[in-house]
Amino acid sequence: xxxxxxxxxxxxxxxxxxxxxxxxxxxxxxxxxxxxxxxxxxxxxxxxxxxxxxxxxxxxxxxxxxxxxxxxxxxxxxxxxxxxxxxxxxxxxxxxxxxxxxxxxxxxxxxxxxxxxxxxxxxxxxxxxxxxxxxxxxxxxxxxxxxxxxxxxxxxxxxxxxxxxxxxxxxxxxxxxxxxxxxxxxxxxxxxxxxxxxxxxxxxxxxxxxxxxxxxxxxxxxxxxxxxxxxxxxxxxxxxxxxxxxxxxxxxxxxxxxxxxxxxxxxxxxxxxxxxxxxxxxxxxxxxxxxxxxxxxxxxxxxxxxxxxxxxxxxxxxxxxxxxxxxxxxxxxxxxxxxxxxxxxxxxxxxxxxxxxxxxxxxxxxxxxxxxxxxxxxxxxxxxxxxxxxxxxxxxxxxxxxxxxxxxxxxxxxxxxxxxxxxxxx
Numbered sequence: 553x554x555x556x557x558x559x560x561x562x563x564x565x566x567x568x569x570x571x572x573x574x575x576x577x578x579x580x581x582x583x584x585x586x587x588x589x590x591x592x593x594x595x596x597x598x599x600x601x602x603x604x605x606x607x608x609x610x611x612x613x614x615x616x617x618x619x620x621x622x623x624x625x626x627x628x629x630x631x632x633x634x635x636x637x638x639x640x641x642x643x644x645x646x647x648x649x650x651x652x653x654x655x656x657x658x659x660x661x662x663x664x665x666x667x668x669x670x671x672x673x674x675x676x677x678x679x680x681x682x683x684x685x686x687x688x689x690x691x692x693x694x695x696x697x698x699x700x701x702x703x704x705x706x707x708x709x710x711x712x713x714x715x716x717x718x719x720x721x722x723x724x725x726x727x728x729x730x731x732x733x734x735x736x737x738x739x740x741x742x743x744x745x746x747x748x749x750x751x752x753x754x755x756x757x758x759x760x761x762x763x764x765x766x767x768x769x770x771x772x773x774x775x776x777x778x779x780x781x782x783x784x785x786x787x788x789x790x791x792x793x794x795x796x797x798x799x800x801x802x803x804x805x806x807x808x809x810x811x812x813x814x815x816x817x818x819x820x821x822x823x824x825x826x827x828x829x830x831x832x833x834x835x836x837x838x839x840x841x842x843x844x845x846x847x848x849x850x851x852x853x854x855x856x857x858x859x860x861x862x863x864x865x866x867x868x869x870x871x872x873x874x875x876x877x878x879x880x881x882x883x884x885x886x887x888x889x890x891x892x893x894x895x896x897x898x899x900x901x902x903x904x905x906x907x908x909x910x911x912x913x914x915x916x917x918x919x920x921x922x923x924x925x926x927x928x929x930x931x932x933x934x935x936x937x938x939x940x941x942x943x944x945x946x947x948x949x950x951x952x953x954x955x956x957x958x959x960x961x962x963x964x965x966x967x968x969x970x971x972x973x974x975x976x977x978x
Contacts, residue, residue: 579694587686591616592702594683599706606706608662609699610669615685617669621678626708658710662703663696709820713862715780716814716835717770717787718843721807722852724766734805738797743768746789749894755782762834769840777864777873780815784884785891787813788906788940791855791952796897810850812843814858845927846935855953857881857908859922859934877936878920881908899947908936909956921956
């Protein structure tokens with residue numbers, strides 16, 4: 553008996569992954585679905601428990617052509633990107649692909665034409681391999697989409713610009729193991745509650761999370777500007793739910809939080825679990841490093857926003873828009889009205905105001921303050937202090953974050969501050 557068809561293999565197979573994509577596969581025939589399950593098993597073997605990365609694929613004859621490299625080859629085939637100007641695909645000295653070429657390969661769709669596959673194969677010095685399937689693929693949009701998702705699950709994805717929130721439990725290492733468990737569980741509930749409230753307002757969310765040990769990184773799989781703004785609103789609701797729970801807590805089972813939001817690049821991958829890649833992805837990259845450095849200097853209860861200037865997709869089908877930190881929070885402020893009517897602890901929310909803080913000018917207007925912090929490695933970075941005020945019907949307002957007056961230069965948890973002469977919300 554072919555081990556691929558044995559019941560033992562099925563127990564460790566990834567057929568359940570297709571079940572998770574049932575919205576795509578429901579319209580497929582049993583024969584077509586069986587063919588995709590067979591392909592998934594072939595991909596699983598090539599993946600080799602994480603030893604290899606499946607880079608690209610294309611239709612080929614009676615099956616599919618794949619580019620597969622060792623996991624360490626992702627670094628070995630790359631060289632440092634050329635600074636300034638358009639870099640060639642390969643380095644003139646080493647002959648290896650440039651880092652920016654490799655990142656482009658990891659950030660785009662994995663489906664290539666035959667000519668593109670041949671070019672990438674030549675640049676990497678790796679021959680493509682052919683997998684004969686039980687029947688030829690039909691090259692339909694639904695089938696191609698599921699193959700794309702299957703291949704990415706056995707690969708690494710580079711995301712140039714991704715919004716990520718970091719929630720950190722203050723004083724976590726000083727707690728007893730039981731208190732740590734209780735506070736992590738409380739934070740997890742706040743995350744679930746916030747997502748449920750967004751869904752109740754028909755705000756599309758597709759969040760993923762990974763633990764830092766004493767908190768969570770949260771990101772939206774939707775990489776559009778709207779997706780990142782929804783993530784920012786999600787952060788506000790999590791902090792609000794936590795603040796209410798903290799006031800009601802009679803024991804040390806609700807954490808005190810500090811939070812950061814930033815946009816930057818990351819690599820996305822799936823770890824092995826039970827001999828298979830997990831259904832859920834993990835991220836690491838510049839954005840997580842920046843957040844980790846920012847949270848080190850954040851005060852208890854503080855909300856920091858990183859200093860970013862980037863391009864974000866306006867939506868899933870159009871071009872990108874230039875966005876910086878101040879623009880982004882202004883956009884979040886203009887769209888926060890859609891959260892009105894949400895209930896927090898049984899009280900309806902009448903209004904939410906979110907803004908970046910700064911000193912008050914003599915004419916009564918406010919500016920936005922850049923805060924300059926040095927991390928433990930002596931590297932400086934600029935951040936912003938954020939506030940969120942949530943006004944509830946017939947209940948005390950929930951005031952999140954730290955007021956700017958607390959950030960007097962003599963008491964800053966940073967190494968300096970400078971005003972940015974752009975209007976801020978009072």
